[in-house]
Amino acid sequence: MPRKTNLANLPPEIRHEIFSNYFQVEGGYVCDGDRLHTADGAPIDLSLRYTCRSIANDTKHLPLAANIIKFTTIHRKEWRSLGGCLNLASSCYFVLLQAFVFHLAQYIPHESWPLIDLKCPAFRRKLQRAEASHQILMHDDDGDNAEDETQPCPFVSRHFWAHVGAVEKYSLLHYTDYGCIYRHPDHRFPIHKLWGAAEDLFEVQAALSFCLRLIAETNPAEFTSHVYAALPHWAGRYSANDFFNLKFDHWTIPSQSEVAHVIKLLGIGDFVWELPDMWSYEPPSFYYQGSESSRPRRYLTIEDVRQADPGRHLSQRGREKVRFSATAIAIRFLKRLPANQRTRVRKLILHEDFPSVNVPSVHARGLIPFLRENPLLRVERRVSVLGCAADIIGWLRPDVLGLEREHNFKGIDNCDLKKRLSSWLLDALVMADLNLPPKSFTLLLESGGNAEYCTELFQVLHRHVALHRAWNLCMERGLLPHTTSEPRQVAKIAKGFAVDETLIKALGILAKQESILRCDFNPGVELNVEEFVDTMRRLDGMRGLDGMKGFEEMRCFEGIEEDPSHTFHSTLASWSHGVLYRSFDLPPGRKYEDLLAENHELQTRDEYLQSIGMKCEEAPPS
Structure with a gap:
């Protein structure tokens, strides 16, 4: 008489497949800072593990192994x-x-x-x-x-x-x-x-x-x-x-x-x-x-x-709203797990959707011990360009309370933008040089539905690179005789145009979309350095040209308007300012007030009175 088949006497690999499918939930697990729950907020169902000792032993590590675990920045x-x-x-x-x-x-x-x-x-x-x-x-x-x-x-x-x-x-x-x-x-x-x-x-x-x-x-x-x-x-x-x-x-x-x-x-x-x-x-x-x-x-x-x-x-x-990064929350979670459970985790998604404390771009380095301990662990760090990396929300008083005094958003300054975007690229790129297991860490820059806008933001970095290279070429070729006669000005301009070679490397890796740096938008294209070289050369020669003619040439290149009586150095400064530092408005459909509300708790006088149960007409005059 054939033996009756049941779950307990199935081959181990089949039981493992069945149990994995049972514990795998749609959307994986989400960490709220202290505990895990399903993506829809429900408690994790572990009832199968209590069926018998054999199943408990077979499944003790499966819930963590079978599910992606997601983390976000947290404000409490x-x-x-x-x-x-x-x-x-x-x-x-x-x-x-x-x-x-x-x-x-x-x-x-x-x-x-x-x-x-x-x-x-x-x-x-x-x-x-x-x-x-x-x-x-x-x-x-x-x-x-x-x-x-x-x-x-x-x-x-x-x-x-x-x-x-x-x-x-x-x-x-x-x-x-x-x-x-x-x-x-x-x-x-x-x-x-x-x-x-x-x-x-x-x-x-x-x-x-x-x-x-x-x-x-x-x-x-x-x-x-x-x-x-x-x-x-x-x-x-x-x-x-x-x-x-x-x-x-x-x-x-x-x-x-x-x-x-x-x-x-x-x-x-x-x-x-x-x-x-x-x-x-x-x-x-x-x-x-x-x-x-x-x-x-x-x-x-x-x-x-x-x-x-x-x-x-x-x-x-x-x-x-002071937040801790998704990565910091994940590190805290991993530290609290026993080692025999921690090494069963297979996939973490860290969503950095808002700014957080203590230089969040470097937080991925705290994952290094866990990635080395668990070669099968894969971490994807998703960073919102607009909500987090560009980091356009400043201090409360001038940015938020100033709204009452008809404060207007002045735009995202390209100078600050270069520093902020660069920090995320360079700090992630470091992870590729630490002898970690292959494909263990990836940085994904997210546009949040603003792909064209993010492309324009990243084109700023390509402008910085082009100007940096153009300046160096001009120095090598001796194309700026008027400028190089003043060493202090040369040093000052060179410092302003300087770009870390590692950033150039990072932009090249990001463009390939197949390594540690990725994005869900076009990350921009390299610019023609020779055009920048030619513009610098013409600006250097403006001392011998009619001032207005020189400025007309400059305006054709970047559309900058300036007083033609300015000196050459202010002309060069104005040109480079136009190339690098013009501000960006927010993308269509995004309001600065909404971004402020995402990052601050705000109350009008009426909202405050309502929060304490007082009607506006009952309140003393302000």
């Missing part, structure tokens, strides 16, 4: 202050790190430079350039006291004052969203000013850390002196070497206690924890004590604002 109200203060602490550490290396660079052992050059080939040149800029800015700030090493670096004081001191001493009007510190550095934050483009920020920070550790080992007295000058409350309480413990990996989501500990060591008051959660109010007179015309003007304290009646004063209020 309970994480708002954590993310904001993490950004504050991380930026303060980086400012201190820069200052220490600038002041102590002479103590870097000469025999260590070959190793430093190997770790970060371009760092020595960048450090020399940044040091020179740092010295100029120090003298601008402190004058005769700039060389007084007993005082903290002016850059350190400036950064702490801008983001902490001014708010504490004067008013919440001075609060600049902590979630934006890295993304939109103002003139007070030295990343933008000293290092130029921030697309290699991770390598710069790693090289600075390596150099400072060398200095601490070989010249501990000098190192200790500078640490205690910047952090005087450490003297007699902490070792100067504890400074290195202030660093968070960019992709880490630490606990509140961990961030609070670093904030305390930095000498920053606990009040900063309240700031990301507090609303910013419009009009500015909300923060005034007394009448708007009172002099000297006095402002409400943080405690006054907390106890104020918003309904009496406000016309609009808002606060930032």
Whole structure:
């Protein structure tokens, strides 16, 4: 009599196929930050695993292996202050790190430079350039006291004052969203000013850390002196070497206690924890004590604002939605899995749909240990060009609350656009050079239905590359005799036209659409460099030409209008500005107000009153 067939006595490969199909759900799994659920929000059905011990053993790893796991950027109200203060602490550490290396660079052992050059080939040149800029800015700030090493670096004081001191001493009007510190550095934050483009920020920070550790080992007295000058409350309480413990990996989501500990060591008051959660109010007179015309003007304290009646004063209020990246959430999830489950995961999709804290472009590096541990793991990082990579939303007060004062969107500036798009390309390209398993990581740039618009944005990068190459060709061919007679101008122009060769490589890889860099739109085309060379040559000769004729030639090339009485150098600057830095409007159908609402919580006065259960007519007059 033939044996009755049942699930238990089927061949293992058939049982595996059946079980895999059973556990595989449409849309895969989605992580909400703490747990997994199905794409439609339902709990994951694991009831089959409880049928019998044999099936439980056969299927214990299948749910993770059979399903794609998806992550997105996450905003939680309970994480708002954590993310904001993490950004504050991380930026303060980086400012201190820069200052220490600038002041102590002479103590870097000469025999260590070959190793430093190997770790970060371009760092020595960048450090020399940044040091020179740092010295100029120090003298601008402190004058005769700039060389007084007993005082903290002016850059350190400036950064702490801008983001902490001014708010504490004067008013919440001075609060600049902590979630934006890295993304939109103002003139007070030295990343933008000293290092130029921030697309290699991770390598710069790693090289600075390596150099400072060398200095601490070989010249501990000098190192200790500078640490205690910047952090005087450490003297007699902490070792100067504890400074290195202030660093968070960019992709880490630490606990509140961990961030609070670093904030305390930095000498920053606990009040900063309240700031990301507090609303910013419009009009500015909300923060005034007394009448708007009172002099000297006095402002409400943080405690006054907390106890104020918003309904009496406000016309609009808002606060930032601070987010953690999808990659940071995924790393947190993987760390929490036991190793025997983690190695069963096969596919992760990380959707970076909004801006997030702590330089999100570098977060993929945090995946490296997991990709090496699990050669079968495939990670696709999807980045929204408009929502995330272009990162066009700035600080709350000028961008959001300014809407009431008829603030108009000024467009996406090409100069900032180049830095932001480049950072995503270059930081992803690094993953290809780390001996990871083949095809383990891919960056996919998404247009979100705005393919032609994204093509135009990426054409900006091709313009930068063409101008960079044209300038170098002009120098090699000796085509700019008027320009090259002024070395300072040459250096200034060359710096403005400079493009990292790695970016050129990245654009070539992106164009092929078959490697680590991909996109769902046409990424633009290379431009004719010789046309740029010819335009530069003609501009250089304008000194001997009729001014208007020269400008007519220039306008034919880029359509720039300018005063023909300007000098050659302003002409060249105007031309390059037109080539590189003109602004873009938003794509058709996208409103700036909608983008603002995606990145901030906003309330009008009426909406606020409704949220507390008060009718508008019952409220006191504003």
